[in-house]
Amino acid sequence: MPGRVISLERPAEQGNEEMLLRRVLAGERDLFYELIRPYERRVYAAAFAILRNEADAEDVAQEAILKAFKHIGQFRAESRFSTWLIQITVNEARMRRRKAHANIMEPIADRQDEEGNYTPRDFADWREIPSETLERKEVRQKLAQALAELGQIYREVFVLRDMQHLSIEETAKALGISTASVKTRLLRARLMLRDLLAPGLGGAWSLSGKLSFEKGTKPW
């Protein structure tokens, strides 16, 4: 059984991070980029999960990192530095999204609630999809399209946990929700994606160049 791992970083990396943090806090602010470098990708991913737009995600990622730079003195060591950084990013991205959507109705997908158990809709037998399939741009696009169809609350959790490999606890802290909510949303996100992708992953992608995943096939 694979063990649950709370931390992504090895002890040596953590020691290095603590040392960098101490030096930045002591005034060596030029070292700040070294401190955030391991997380810049994750910061971008968190922003992208919420904004779904490359340019906005990059802008918000930069804003968030700049904010962390200006307010590094407020960081408290009881939480992980990476979690603090992602929390800032999530807040920035949510703010940007609220501004952009102030006068627009939320899409139906964003009102999917968490009540009740999710029942899988598609029971077609699955073939293993080799990772080489991801070399094909259209497959990546179909996966991205399915992810975009998830409601916001499910996409946030899925991206941080399953794409950026944060632990359940880190995901909960970064999003300001309970670990129980993370688990519930994660289960639904995974099952919804499986249903959304089932027609393609059921064999069509691995057999030929033809993609059978079409909009009309989504189960809700």
Added chain:
Amino acid sequence: MVVNCEQVWLEVSNYLDGEVDPALRVAIDEHIRGCKHCAAVVDGTRNVLELYGDERMLEVPLGFSHRLQQRLSRQRLAETMPSSRRNFLGWMVAAAAAVLVVGGIEVVRSTSNGPELPSEMTEAGNGVPPNMLIFASEDGKLFHVAGCIFIREKTKLRTMTAAEATREGYTPCIHCLKKYLVAT
């Protein structure tokens, strides 16, 4: 312990994360051996995790790091300069940045990433102890610790050290070997 289909669907996430207790794991294993539908749900969900967990699924825009460093440098400069000089120097830095940006993108492209790796968790020089005994499938690309639920093709497993596996082009499984891996 016996579980029904609804219980399997409720626990599939925890099951794949290795977070169910041994008795429940055995019961789920037993159930999916005899239930085609639940086997499809578990296999499909596992496949979703593997595909989306791949770093190719979320590419950072080209030049992202470079533009970020420039922005931090501008902020750093603004902090250290008296306000009267800030505006002038701010413009100078912006102009210099504009000149550098085209070349910068190329520099970032050529220096930041090195050879392309199949996953963000599979950096060359990963932290898996070189002498650790691992399992790798003849047809697969990943190596695992014993018992990892992501091992496929169990009949074609080979045992070797992590160093040998790396030399042969295998990369560590991001689930069972996560604690040795560092996010890039």
